[in-house]
Amino acid sequence: MLRAKTQLISHSLKGKWYSTVAKSAEYKLTCGLEIHTQLNTVNKLFSASTNNPFESISHPNLNTSYFDIALPGTQPILNYEAVLFALKLALSMKSNVNLNSQFDRKHYFYGDQPQGYQITQHYHPFSTGGYLTLSKEFDSIKDTEKKINIIQLQIEQDTARSLHVHQSPLNKTSGEDILIDFNRSNVPLIELVTEPDFHDTLQIKAFIKKYQNLVRQLKISTGDLEAGSIRIDVNVSVNEHPRVELKNLPNTSSIIAAIDYEYQRQMQVLKDGRIEEDAHVETRAWDGTKTTVLRSKESAMDYRYMADPELPLITLDNDVLEEVAKTLSKSADEYIKDLMSEPYHLSMKDAKILTIQNEFNDLYNNEELRQYYVDTFKSYTKDSTASSKIVISWILHELLGNLKKLDIPLKLLSDNLLPPNKLANLLTLIHTKVISNANAKQLLFHILDEFKTSRCVKLEEIDFMTLVKKYDLQTTNNIDYASLEEGCNKILSEIKKPTMIEDIKSGKKKNSIKYLVGLGMRKYQGKIEAQEIETMFKKILHIK
């Protein structure tokens, strides 16, 4: 019964990020996260191999050194870039950096870890304490404010990747083979452990998003969950039920679905009074519909932790901490607040688009986009008191839309073709009605398209006024309204579907007037503003 019900729930949850399981006040949900983040340093943690775990599909084992495959006699050499990245993260979360942290060996036997142990930090982690603050305003949680405390951050190495295949080139008969790809072996990771401070799934969703954005803003990781750059284990308990650690959660929707399933499972155990038989800390895996036991913590391995004798302490100086702290920029929330107030007055939605990177893409990062917006804004408003809404809407819709369509990186565009002041020029021409909105859109696409065709190299400087003249795009200054009326009447007389005009007039299909305006824009080659044409049609059709 329970299973059928929860299956239904997780099915309906597919692809969604919200929980459909109501949490009862009587059964309190508690969660803590263990987040593993792959750092995008140039080299691996303890070797000079290239750090590119995503190479694996086409080139397994390409980025490997003798150390990464644990040939006897090889020794680790610490990559200080990983330490720098850890410092940036720790300081951003107000975590107390240990000036003498240490590496330890965690022993276990598995094919993806040929050393026989993982180098991690157990006794003296990189930093302890710290927090991220979630809020109703910025993160859509229920409480006004919620502080999620951090227990610690530790630096450790990633393992190789195991691929379970049914029919491998090595095994032509039957059964499963495990292939090991060492590209991921020894990639630097940070494990962040939170206090069990989460009491609903909205807080978890918000924390993940905020953390993901933080590592992207710091440029220390690509931050993708699906690709495995961030991997999250969730510890769940309901009331006095011992915590259960959930693994194998590839994205936020499976994290939420697995917590919902586990909440109901533990609640049922408590209701049935089966707590005694179920009362042990265990690790369970999410298979897409339910959680199943991976191992019980009672039968947990003894990892025989010991300090790694081949690695010295990570000794840091307070000066270093201070210098790194100086390089950190404002938090995302602060940027959003700034963009929502004087002089920009952006909506929260637009301010978030300029601040939060939802996906990691090659075309721009948020810093570049935000700076491009700010500079265009400044240039546009320098000699215009006009409404500046046009700046954000052109950048987010026209410019980004075209960059995506044509696959042009923002930085290349800004450096080689269209610096912010040039875009501001075009926007001023629109505002002063030298060129219509529609023709400006076409002109922008045209120059971007040419730029792409010429492989995005630096072209001669653009002068929009010259282009407007060259292509004869100027709007008609003195509209001859009598002739415009005649033209619009002609368009109406050529409409083959009389019901359409009736529907526009009666208000049934009000928006179809845009179709008429489109015909008008074509007729007048965009030289008359769409607004003028719409007004004329309304006059002819007696629409208020």
Ligand SMILES: Nc1ncnc2c1ncn2[C@@H]1O[C@H](COP(=O)(O)OP(=O)(O)OP(=O)(O)O)[C@@H](O)[C@H]1O
């Ligand atoms: N009662 C509880 N309910 C839910 N989560 C809890 C509870 N108590 C502790 N936790 C969470 O369990 C996690 C413990 O992680 P930690 O890395 O310290 O130990 P571990 O899981 O035993 O070790 P390992 O790293 O080997 O998995 C933390 O995220 C913590 O917040």
Ligand SMILES: [Mg+2]
């Ligand atoms: Mg754990």
Ligand SMILES: [Mg+2]
């Ligand atoms: Mg842990």
